[in-house]
Amino acid sequence: MAFIEFSHVNKIYQSGDVKIHALKDASFEVGQGEICVIVGQSGAGKTTLLNILGGMDTLTDGRIFLDGVEVSAFRKKQLANYRRNDIGFVFQFYNLIPNLTALENVEIASQLCKDPLPPVEVLSGVGLHERMQNFPAQLSGGEQQRVAIARALAKNPKLLLCDEPTGALDYQTGKAILKLLQDASRHSGMTVIIITHNSALTAMADRIIRVKSGTIDEVILNEKIVPVEEIEW
Amino acid sequence: MKQAFRKNIFRTIKKSMGRYMAIFAIIALGVGFFSGLKASKPSMLYTAQDYLRERQMFDYRLISTWGFDQEEVEAIRALDGVAEAEGAVWEDFLYPDESGREICFKALSITESVNTLTLLSGRLPQADNECVLDGYRYSEDMIGTEITIGENNSSETRDAFVHDSYTVVGLVRSPLYMNMERGTTTIGNGKVEGFIFLPLSGFDYEYYKEVYVKTPLEALAFTEEYQDSIEDGAQELEDGSAAIADIRYNRELADAREEIADAREELADGEQELADAKKELEEKTGDARKELADAREELERGEQELADAQKILDDGKRELTAREQELADGESALVDGEAQYQAGLTDYENGRSQYEAGYSQYQAGLAEYEKNLAQYQAFLAMLGGNTAGYEEQLAATEASLEQAKEQLDATGALLSATKNELDQGKAALDASRGQLDASRAQMEEGRRQIEAARKELATGQREIDDNQKKIADGWKEYEDGCSELEEEVADAEAEIADAEEELADGRQELADAEEELADVEEPELYVLDRNTNVGYACYENDISIVEGVAKIFPVFFFLIAALVCSTTMTRMVDDERTQIGTLRALGYTQGAILAKYAIYSGSAAGLGAIVGYLAGVRSFTTSIWTAYNMLYGFSELIIVDNIWLLLISLLVALICSVGTTYAACRLELKHAPAELIRPKAPPAGKRILLERVTLLWKHLKFLHKVSARNVFRFKKRMIMMILGISGCTALVVTGFGVKDSVTNIVNVQYDEILQYDLSATYSKELTFDILEEIKEEFGSEIETAASVMETSAEAPFEGGSKSVTLLVSDPQAALGDPVTDSINFHQEKDGSAVELPGDGEILIDNRLAGELSLEVGDTITLKVGDQEKPPLTVAGIFENYVYFYAYVNSATYEEYFGEAYEPKTLYLSLQKEADPYRISSYLSDMKDAAGVNVIADMRIRVQNIMQSMNFIIALVIGSAAALAFIVLFNLGNINISERVREIATLKVLGFYPRESGAYVFRESMVLSVMGIVVGLPLGVLLHTFVMSQLKVDMVSFHVQILPLSYVYSVVAVIGFTVCVDLIMRRKIERIDMAESLKSIE
């Protein structure tokens, strides 16, 4: 059984009379330690997919397994535990807590889980050793995203989920962030799922999942993995 | 306005109904509270005004030392500025109620044109022995019962009533008694318990005691216009009515003078008459006496004559008797003679017949002899002389014949002698017969003579008897005459004495009348206005409690409403920042955008104001009136809508909403549209001051650090939160404080100040016997017994007067225990004892001191009835909360009040276990017991008043709590909605709901604590202010907040926070992570 398994997942948003079928019979697998890139047009259902996988949202139908455990069967409390111990999230808009310093933002996450990585080390690892005592407002977007990644990594999660981590960043910074993610995966064997609408980035992935209006269009195993530094877009 | 724009507003409202409702609710609550409280007093005022107008409450009440007669009442009615005047009578009396307790009642005459009664049930009196009863204090059960003028009433009191008892036929209210106060009186225990109204004809009166006057004034009661007009008119009325009263005074004075002159003249006449009468009497008695003496003399003479006549008559009688005796003797001699004669005759007859017989015998013998002789001779012859053989027989026969011849011859001789004797006897007898017949004739003659004499004598006697009777009659007449005269004289003398006495009386009377005339005082006239009526005077004062509350609380409410509007709208504008930017970019003007939010908040506030006004005015006023109903139940509340109040409320509501909206929008609109489209940078994190204290900071838990920093991150929200919480705390503290100040006075009053448990009043002065009796009966149950005199006095001050219970006791406590055992006179501040006052000094309570602004050393002038007493120096001020009390010693009382010190009241302190009611019932049953008060009952009565106070406070605090809740809820809501992303992030990081809740909750807890810290002193201030605004006439409050109340307040506020947080937790739980984190809109 694969590390991550989606089988016939359906997600229907119901707002009023309108039903939006965000995911239709989505099935795919992701292996452990893989870097998986999910691509698709805006509104295709990428975020929905990721949120469900990350335990932030529930599915309407189907099953999801992570490391042999059925995530889709979790109750609220279990989902919280799941998010707490198994998942690291990186958002497009960083979502740092503005009132906490970079270090504290990492600490607040690391304090939660069972065997966290030392926050200072993690922050140093993302190259923010000097800026640890800065508040988010005092950091640039890239730096903030690094803090966000550090926050996710410090929890030492089984799965790192990143929803358009470079969406709000300029090209160079985005590249650096992706590099960071690739390195993290490579060094610690962490499974990383990155959402992007930029198809060029698929080159860095082990597995590429194309989503098209709620359905899994195709799943491609990348034979020729390109380091981030070499990708141009 | 373009349709799309309008749609946009509607959609916005629909979308953010919670926010819209928050503004609506806070404004509705604020306005409701404000207008409700504000409208309460005017409504209650108008209710009273309407009632007083309808019931024709008097404008002036005239009292004169001379009373008024009908003519004067008419004259007063005819005065300028008088529309109606009506005389009235009243009388206080003791009424033994069903339980046998003797209570004081006031009986008043029913007036037709002023102070008209409201009939609650039954009917109005039709006969003059019917009455209607105090409907505030008594229930329908009383209808049909009798109100008896008790036997213990003075004769004057009883004389004032036509009947001894009056049948209750109905229950009424009178505008004279708007509240429960019934005033004081000089009788009984000095406290009037209720009133009855009787027809005027039920009173036996000479003059009206008072005249009620109504002016044509249109101004409503309690208004300044009314007060001014009444004050202005008083002097004129006083002058006018004084002039009227003077007419009678002068007339009566002149009458009295004339009467005195007449009387003097009459007296002189009387004296003359008396002298004449005396003289006449003397003359008359003189004549009568002389006549009587004459009569006596004559009578005596007559008597003498009669005696003489009697004597002669008696001589005659005696002679007659003698003659009669003689006659009788003669007669008896005659009878003897006759008898002798008869005997002689018989003897003679007998002798004769004997003689006859002898003679015949003789004859026979002779014959025989002759025959025998012849025979013998014949025989001889034959024998012719042959005589031999015969000689012896012939010789015997010749001898026998010879013997017989001799015997015959002797007998013949004897017979002849006897015949002789008999003839002699016959002659003697014949002679004595003649003699006897002669003496009989003589005798007959004598008898005839005697008979005549007797007849004569009888006539004489009869005459004498007649005369005697005449004389006796004469004597009787004389005696009668005498006694009649004596009687007449005595009568005349008595009459004279009476007349003399009368004259003396007349003289005395004259002297008295003269003295009186000299002493006669001019009628003293008092013009009193409604302010002297307790109900009227207290009413405005009492309903001002609400006004006091209405002063500060609404401001508080509006401030908070503004705060809520401001934060809500700021938040809204922040939320819709990008939309604003878009609209601006699309070409909408700043004004149009502003208009959208102004319309949004303005419509919510406007609707809130209208709904709040309508609901508030109605619900608040009616519920407050319900509370007041316990004190003032004179009519149904008339709710007065005040358009200005509504307009002001609307205005304030709009300022709160549109104003704050404008302020919020202006900030945002200053930015360029492009800037607006971009998300607003959340407030930057900052180190806080606390972090500098590294030692402390280091020891803080990580999440606590976060909270600490968060608290200070949202400055505005922090301030709002602290304001809200502190306001809420202040309100709660005030609420509890008011309760403490209000309820505790009952304890202070009845545990600390009044130490006695029973007060028993007697109709007579207390004696050792009474004390002994009680002590004997209850012995150890009674701890102390103090004898005091309780009396009422008025303490006038500018703009009114207060009824004071004046306590008088003997400082030596000759009877029972000292008064200080029963009442603990101590200072309010530190509880230190207040010494009993010396002569000419008085102790007053802190309430009176407050009302009259008196301090130790000042003087106070008390009034009893209408009489002003000499001023007394305030020697001390003691703590007291219920009624007004003052204390003087007995010497001061006697000297300054000019009345005897008669302790009639007994204060009894009992042992803890003793049952006061059992003792009370015994005391009530004692001889001369007039009334017994159980302090526990009083306590309940005061507590009831406190409860009506508490009601208003509860209303206020309840509203405040609702307000606080809205504030907390709103702030909590805003806090969460502002931090949705942050919370969502934490949730994504794996915070459990409890943890993410705590993350927010910890902050609000910290803010709550800060709010409480600020709120507690604020509460103390607010409490002080509120207490200064709360006033009830009967009681005042001990301004204090008990330590426990702070605890309660803190617990309550934290409870509120927790409550709101619990609701917020659910909101936090509902935050959709996926949704919140998508992007920044």
Ligand SMILES: Nc1ncnc2c1ncn2[C@@H]1O[C@H](COP(=O)(O)OP(=O)(O)O)[C@@H](O)[C@H]1O
């Ligand atoms: N909470 C939601 N309610 C209703 N529809 C939603 C919700 N979230 C996403 N959708 C819809 O589901 C579809 C997929 O959205 P999403 O997963 O965000 O797309 P992507 O991330 O690929 O741009 C879209 O059509 C979007 O409108």
Ligand SMILES: [Mg+2]
């Ligand atoms: Mg997306």
